[in-house]
Amino acid sequence: MVETALRSEVAVAVLRLLMAYQRQLPSGDTCRELPCAACDEPHLRKITAAMATGREIQLVLPAFPAKSPNRAKTISHLPDMAERVALEFLQSLCDRIERLYPPGARFVICSDGRVFGDLIGVPDEAVTAYRRELVAMIDQIGAERLDVFDLDDVHLGVDDHAAMREHLVTHYAQSLESVRAEVKAGDKALSIYRGMTRFLFEDQLGPGYEGSRAAALREARRRAYGVIQRSRAWGSLLAERFPDAVRLSIHPQPCGADKLGILLMETADGWLTPWHGVAVVTDGRTELVKRSDAERLGATLVRRGGRPSHYVLSRLTG
Incomplete structure (x- = not known):
């Protein structure tokens, strides 16, 4: 009984550590109180189950797909x-987590660039290069x-x-018609659709885009359904x-969701991710912004290993 009580206490401590970086929706379906029992339940159950058998806690995170092709947001495809x-x-x-629970935890980064690269304007060659360099970076650090x-x-x-991709859609996806019906009904699906449309629209409007904004928006709306379906x-x-x-x-999640939204680094934009922006260092503090914003502020590009790496901004300059 004592062991069970201690395990439960440690499981809660592990969850509180993760929840400290919870990415929540700015308004709407949010928690009434913190800590929130509805948000805790699906995650605490799995953490406790892993501890009961002495296993590593496995944390699955769909993320790090590929760099946005819009070079007004990013500095390269790597x-x-x-x-x-x-x-x-x-x-x-x-x-x-390992200090709280010695078997520790392991993140499985489920890179999804291959899943929808063709829909977001990223060729398979760039997805392959991004993954190769991501794995090398993990080894390096x-x-x-x-x-x-x-x-x-x-x-x-x-x-x-x-x-x-065809196999994934055939064996795991719902129909596009049902996705459209969900979006039309509103609520959470509509919010996701609008966010996805915004990303696709912005990514298409890179420095080399020659079409109209109206055409880009129509195309973004069309492709958003496919990205949601495959995701x-x-x-x-x-x-x-x-x-x-x-x-x-990596996206904000509503109260009680079976996924926990988590922040990866500091940013003023709750939807911005490392693959949609650049790192800007100001007096030792690193923040994620769009490349165009970094350059507008007068930040200086830093190169490492012959490749563009990040920006540095002086407060006097900003």
């Missing part, structure tokens, strides 16, 4: 300091508790990426592959 800071943060979370899993790992030995299919596949894992998300 991971840079923005990804590095986020990866170091995830490893630091595992380090702190010594992040031993971080793994990368993507659609290639589901289809080992297969080189036909279009066939991989959900990827989530279903991951639930099947990692049934005992705590499910995390």
Whole structure:
């Protein structure tokens, strides 16, 4: 009984550590009080189950797909300091969990660039290069508790990426018609659709775009349905592959969701991610912003290893 009570206490401490970085919706379906029992339940149950058998706590995070193709937001197609800071943060979370629970925790970064790269304007070659450099970065910083899993790992030995996506949709996706019906009904699906449309619209309006804004918006709206469809299919596949894992998300989540929204690094924009922005260092403080905003503020580009890495901003300049 004492052991069970202690395990429960440690499980709550681990969850509180994760919840300290919870990414919540700015308004609407939010928690009435903190800590929130409805938000705790799905995650606490899985943490406690792992502890009961002495296993590592598995944390599944769909993230790090590929860099946005809009160079007004990013500086290249490869991971840079923005990804590095986020990866170091995830490893630091595992380090702190290990101090609470010696078997520790492990993040499975489920890179989803291959899932919908064709819909977001990122070629498969760029997705491959991004993953290769991401894995190299994880090794370089010594992040031993971080793994990368993507659609290639589901289809080992297969080189036909279009066939991989087709298999995912055929076996795990709901129909586009049902996605459209959900969005039309409003509520959470409409909010997700609007957020996805915004991302796709912004990504299309890069420095080389020559069409009209109206045409870009129409195309973003059309593709948003497909991205939502495939993202959900990827989530279903991951639930099947990692049934005992705590499910995390880089997007804000409503109260009581089966996924826990988590911040990866400091940013004023609750929807911005390391692969949609750049890192700006100001007096030792690192923040995530869009490249155009960094340059508008007069920040200086820093290169590492012959590649663009991040920006540095002097307060006198800003």
